[in-house]
Amino acid sequence: MLDFTILTDNFGTYLRGFGNTAYASVLALAGSFLLGTLLAVFRITPVKPLQWIGTAYVEFVRNIPLLLVVYLFFLGLPSIGVVLSPFACGTLGLAVYTAAFIAEAVRAGILSVPKGQMEAARSSGLSYGMTMRLVILPQAVKIVIPPLNNQFINLIKNSSILSVISGFDLMFYADRIASDTYVVFSTYIFAGLFYLLLTLPLSYATGWLERRLARHD
Amino acid sequence: MDFKDAYKWVNLEFILEGFLVTLEVAAAAIALSFLIGCIAGTVRYMKIPVLSQLAAFLVELVRNLPLLLIIFFTMFALPEVGIKFGIVQSAIIALTVFEAAMISEIVRSGLNSIPKGQVEASRSSGLTSFQTLWHIVLPQGLRRMVPPLVSQFISLLKDTSLAVIIALPELMHNANIVIAHNFQTAVPILMFAAFLYFVVNYALSLASRRLENRMA
Numbered sequence: 510m511l512d513f514t515i516l517t518d519n520f521g522t523y524l525r526g527f528g529n530t531a532y533a534s535v536l537a538l539a540g541s542f543l544l545g546t547l548l549a550v551f552r553i554t555p556v557k558p559l560q561w562i563g564t565a566y567v568e569f570v571r572n573i574p575l576l577l578v579v580y581l582f583f584l585g586l587p588s589i590g591v592v593l594s595p596f597a598c599g600t601l602g603l604a605v606y607t608a609a610f611i612a613e614a615v616r617a618g619i620l621s622v623p624k625g626q627m628e629a630a631r632s633s634g635l636s637y638g639m640t641m642r643l644v645i646l647p648q649a650v651k652i653v654i655p656p657l658n659n660q661f662i663n664l665i666k667n668s669s670i671l672s673v674i675s676g677f678d679l680m681f682y683a684d685r686i687a688s689d690t691y692v693v694f695s696t697y698i699f700a701g702l703f704y705l706l707l708t709l710p711l712s713y714a715t716g717w718l719e720r721r722l723a724r725h726d
Numbered sequence: 727m728d729f730k731d732a733y734k735w736v737n738l739e740f741i742l743e744g745f746l747v748t749l750e751v752a753a754a755a756i757a758l759s760f761l762i763g764c765i766a767g768t769v770r771y772m773k774i775p776v777l778s779q780l781a782a783f784l785v786e787l788v789r790n791l792p793l794l795l796i797i798f799f800t801m802f803a804l805p806e807v808g809i810k811f812g813i814v815q816s817a818i819i820a821l822t823v824f825e826a827a828m829i830s831e832i833v834r835s836g837l838n839s840i841p842k843g844q845v846e847a848s849r850s851s852g853l854t855s856f857q858t859l860w861h862i863v864l865p866q867g868l869r870r871m872v873p874p875l876v877s878q879f880i881s882l883l884k885d886t887s888l889a890v891i892i893a894l895p896e897l898m899h900n901a902n903i904v905i906a907h908n909f910q911t912a913v914p915i916l917m918f919a920a921f922l923y924f925v926v927n928y929a930l931s932l933a934s935r936r937l938e939n940r941m942a
Binding site: 568571574576577580584589662667668673680683684687692696698704709 | 727786787789790791792793794795798799802803804805806807880884885886887888890891898901902905909910912913916919920923924927928931
């Protein structure tokens with residue numbers, strides 16, 4: 510049932526897609542981590558307008574599909590004169606979308622640090638920014654790592670959205686192989702295996718981390 | 727940006743028709759994936775030999791693959807081995823398979839969150855393990871599952887948009903067609919689509935929060 514010549518004949522094509530999928534995921538992860546952390550800090554600062562911005566962003570983006578976000582970059586930007594490559598549109602869309610979820614994970618992590626820590630640091634004379642940077646965030650990181658890892662797995666899977674706008678990712682090249690060879694079943698099984706190569710190790714690492722961190726509590 | 731051309735009634739009506747398909751497909755997939763997810767989650771909770779390992783394997787497999795690949799596979803690869811579905815069926819089946827894996831994990835951890843002492847107490851009072859599950863564990867577990875379940879249903883509703891790749895005539899597919907007629911309508915049309923998704927999903931998340939408060 511499985512046609513292994515599909516894999517051997519198109520190995521280079523698969524690898525190119527695999528590389529691009531990994532590249533897009535890492536870029537989008539870096540972007541969404543920065544934006545997500547910023548949004549999380551916005552949501553917990555005492556400054557009201559910043560809270561509103563953070564909440565509005567998270568609530569809006571979490572409730573619309575990723576495809577719509579990607580289309581805003583891919584179809585929306587050209588109508589105001591900005592044309593980016595499909596790869597860039599897809600990666601930006603992924604980052605903007607995932608940032609909302611990362612913001613929630615980081616916020617939950619920060620809020621789980623006991624209030625006394627903030628009060629103690631503030632009364633020792635540290636500024637709000639210093640307290641965040643030196644006291645709260647280092648403790649929150651530990652709690653945030655497992656959900657963040659889950660978001661990264663989602664990000665890798667979601668990066669397949671690039672294929673919808675021909676963004677040269679793994680799914681895109683799988684589509685190409687399927688339409689060149691007319692062998693669909695095997696082509697997508699192998700594409701699936703390449704995705705598992707990225708997601709499974711992360712998935713096991715997350716489970717392991719969760720168990721380890723739970724033991725230390 | 728051409729708001730006037732975008733918000734003509736023909737366009738809005740066409741997009742709303744698509745939204746109806748989105749809601750129908752999502753509703754069918756929610757019902758089916760909830761059913762299958764509950765069964766798979768319970769099988770893993772009760773550690774039924776063979777079935778439990780099989781469910782664990784399938785759940786791990788599906789959870790680590792992109793939904794887009796599963797949709798494509800259902801629609802275009804399965805016919806090669808003699809299993810053929812239409813577009814709507816393919817979309818519902820693929821969504822169900824993917825979300826059932828997620829839901830089974832929610833159900834399993836919901837059931838596991840009920841203290842073991844309750845199960846022991848119930849079993850030593852003479853209830854069978856099925857009665858214990860049905861009368862003791864499930865009613866309490868369900869309460870804890872509501873928030874993650876609702877957020878999974880919201881994900882599912884958003885994920886129906888991925889069926890554009892098999893040309894399911896849902897919201898994003900129809901929005902795309904309108905935009906293709908006049909690219910200047912892209913932003914207003916996408917804003918309208920976002921509004922529709924947002925209203926339904928936000929209402930769902932508010933309802934979930936209220937339900938959670940009432941139960942607590």
